Amino acid sequence: MPPPPPLEELQEEVLLRFPRHEPALLVRAALVCKPWLRLICGPGFRRRFREPHRTPPMLGFVGNIVPSLSGILTDADRPYSCFVPTTAAAFRSPGADLLLCRALDARHGRVLLNCHRRGGGGGVPLPRLQGQGYIVWIAAVLCGRCHHLDCHRGPFLVVYMAYRAPGELIICTYSSDAGTWSDPISTEQPTRHVDMTPSVLVGNALYFGCLASKSLVKYDLESHEMSVDPLPFTYRSWRPVVLDNGLGLATVHESKLCMWKKAGPEVDAGWTENRVIELEALLPSYAFLTPPDVVGFADGIDVIFLMADSVLYTIDTKTYEVKKVFEGKRINCVIPYMSFFIPGTALHGFWFYNNVINEQ
Structure with missing residues (x-):
C-alpha cells in the first residue's frame, strides 16, 4: 500500500x-x-489555481459617470470613473473614484484610463501623429502573452484608434517592451462623426464599434491590418460583444434585448439574429421610464450591462439572471474588471494620460 x-x-x-x-x-x-x-x-x-479555471472571475467594473447638466458643477457633478465591486468578497481601494478620468478598457488584469488633469507621470504618452487634430479616439489594452493566466507583470500592448475629419481612421500600437508607438496605418471612413465604443477581442482581432457610422472596425493583431465592416442595422445604440466565441452585437429594441452574431470572420459575412430576451419579463416597470441602453459586456461569463433610467443591471444571457449593481448616477460606459486575485499578488492598472487635454 x-x-x-x-x-x-x-x-x-x-x-x-x-x-x-x-x-x-x-x-x-x-x-x-x-x-x-x-x-x-x-x-x-x-x-x-488559475490553470483549471482559465476564465477569470469578474471582481467588479469601472463605470464612466455621466456629468450633471446643472448650471454650477461641483466635484460630484464632474465626469469621473468609479470602481464598483460585484461580489461581497471583492475589494475596493480608497482611490477607486477617479475625478476627471475616463475608463477606456480593461483586459488581462489591467485597466486603461484617460486622465484629463495636469501633472501625472509614469503613464503611456499619446502618439505623436502628423496632420490636424483627431476629433475622437479610443484605446484598448492587452497583454503580450498567450495563456493570460498571470499577465500582471508581463509585457502589454495598447492599441489606439482615432478618427480625423473629414473621413479618416488611424490605428497605431504601443509596446511596453519597446516603449514606443508603431507607425500608424489608416483607412477611409465616410462619415463626419464617429462615436466609438470599447473593443472586444475575438481570436487575434480587436473590434471597435463606430456607432454614428453603423460599422465595425477590425484590427488584426498578427497582420497589423485594418478593415471596416458596415452593419445592416439602424438601431440607435448597440455594443460589440462576444457570442459563442464569435463576434456579436447587442442592442435594446422595443423593450427587447436583441443579440446578433456574425456568420464568419470575413468582412462580407452575413449577420443572423442569435437571441432575443424580453426585458419586460425581467426588469421592473420603472426601468422603462427612459429607453434602456446596453452599456457594457463581460466576455467569458456572458454578462451584459444594461442602464435603465438611473439603475445599472447585469443580465446573464445564459440563465437570464438579473442583478441590480449600481444606482443613483447614470453610467454611459461600463468596463468590467476580470482577474484572479490571490494573496501575494498585486492588482495593476496602467494609466493613459492625454497630454493635449492636460495642457488646456
Missing part, C-alpha cells in the same frame, strides 16, 4: 478547489497559519 501524500499536498489540493469568484476565502485561509500563508502566496500555487 503506497504511503499517503504529505499533509502539505493534501492541504494544497483543498485550497485549489476554492471558488475563483470569492477571493476573500483565500485571504482568510492565508491568515490561518504561516505554513498556509507561504503555500497560498507561492508562485506555484498561483499558477495551479
